[in-house]
Amino acid sequence: MWGFLTGGAVFLQQLINGLILGGAYALISVGLTMSFGIMKISNFAHGTIYMLGGYACYFLGTHLGLPFFVSVALSMLAIGVVGILIERLVFRPIYEGPPLNDLLVSLGLLIFLENGVQLLWGTETLKVSAPYTDTMISIFGALCTLQRLVVLIASVVLIAALYVFLRFTKMGRAVVATSQNPRGASLVGINIPMIYMITFAISSAFAASAGALLAPIFYVYPTMGGMPLLMAFVVVVLGGMGNVQGAVAGGFIIGIAESLGGAYISSDYKNGFAFIILIGMLLIRPQGLFGGKAS
């Protein structure tokens, strides 16, 4: 009886951890899938933009002493503007080019940003302080810090906000229209370059929000974007490339799979589960769980 109870608590604990991780994965993946679906680019530098979000939060929160939520919001804003610059300078010149160019140019961007940050602020991990890291709360016997719960709630709120934007605002519906049929959208008067700019700004801001929200839990360092980038690609493949709802669902699936797999199978190969899912999906169902026919 006692054993069953603790077993249940362990499961609940891992499920909550998985949900929290999943929320962050969903935030990162939504941005990646949007830039893929609308701009038709595969952005290898997406994890680096997540990293920039973490650094922005560090400087705003720890250096300038702004409250945590204010620094997260300002990080999103700042990195969204950086995203606009990146779209304008790096991606806009290559939309018409051969298919390999988006990969090459975003690889260059990744190498440039990661090493630039390393040059400016060093390789050491930076600690970001937040008011909720020391408060423990108990949910049906499962323990978690308030900070982790904040990550989950914030990611749900942000995703809901994105949903409202895409579904109910004129601009958001123009973005959806462009992803469905760029030529048709341009015929009815939608300004496509403008939509690309907004898409990449949102994509960058969402990646930055994940970096900023997780900063107090995982610390901040130049190469922190590597694993989240791979996970985001796994999630995007799982959800179907360009599919926003798919990315949200995929994010939670991968987060929970990683957490439960790490607890019940092997914690050494925690990251391996995502790759097994990735390679399996690519070979068996490359269009994703929710996609239509294979392209």
Next chain:
Amino acid sequence: MKSRTKNLLPLLVLVIAALFPLLVDDPYFKHTANVAFIFATSIYGFNIITGITGQLNIAHAGFLGIGAYTSALAATKLGLAFWLAMPFSVVVTGFFGLLIGYPSLRLTGVYFALTTLGFGELIYLIFDNWIPVTGGPMGITGIPAPSAIPLPGGGEISFGSKTAFYYLSLAFLMAAFYINRQLLSSRLGREMLAVKENDVLARSVGIATSRTKLIAFVLATMLLGASGSLYAHYFRFISPVSFSITESFRHLTMLVVGGMGTLYGPLIGAVLFTLLPELLRSVEAYQWVAYGLILMVCVIFLPKGIMGFVKQMGSKEKRDK
């Protein structure tokens, strides 16, 4: 007239290359030339799958590593001479190319790049962690130099000196160049170019795209087996860091700057990027920032690299006349 100059150019380059060690006595320059030639050979392999066929193989450095480790292990553990270890590593690396290429080449674009990223990381982790065989992060030391070739007259050609090795690496480079040249002027090579331009269209005109891509991949990895083996027997020491994903990115920058899918691009890229860091030693800290910037700027402004630019200038000049 045009075809004659076309045939004379490689000959001229070759004569200069052959005379180089006689004209320059500085061992440091010979060393730099050897390194440039070994990298150029490997980038000719990269060119086949990524430059000509258009499939971004991020496991590139991993395959170079398979070549280097196979040859090093064959030499140190089995006592094979370089002349046996090298072809052995060509076969082994090509076999791994077939094994990994067959499933991953069913995917296109970013899917293929990501799968090779995964395999590249996996290969690196095996080098780094399989300590009883690969020596882990410490790598493998004491790899012998290629053994001397006895001559019928009683003398021998030994490869202990940098000058002798120079001619060996030049021979490898020539072979790699020749393979690329033959490929570019053959039906198979044009099929590969068609796959790069438009996969679906290529299939619709009757090109067996999966087969073409697999041939390109295996050919590329075999070339990497040869250059990896050369690498191991020149430096006499190998460790996992030389074959990480980052190294793939460095080679990719060389290929893109030189000119993807061109005949002279890999050579120009490799020579340029072996000389540049040597000349800019004082700003070494900025090396990687520069690589990233060069890669971006080159893709945006010189999408066909230096060779593409030279060709464009050449044709413009002709038009002006």
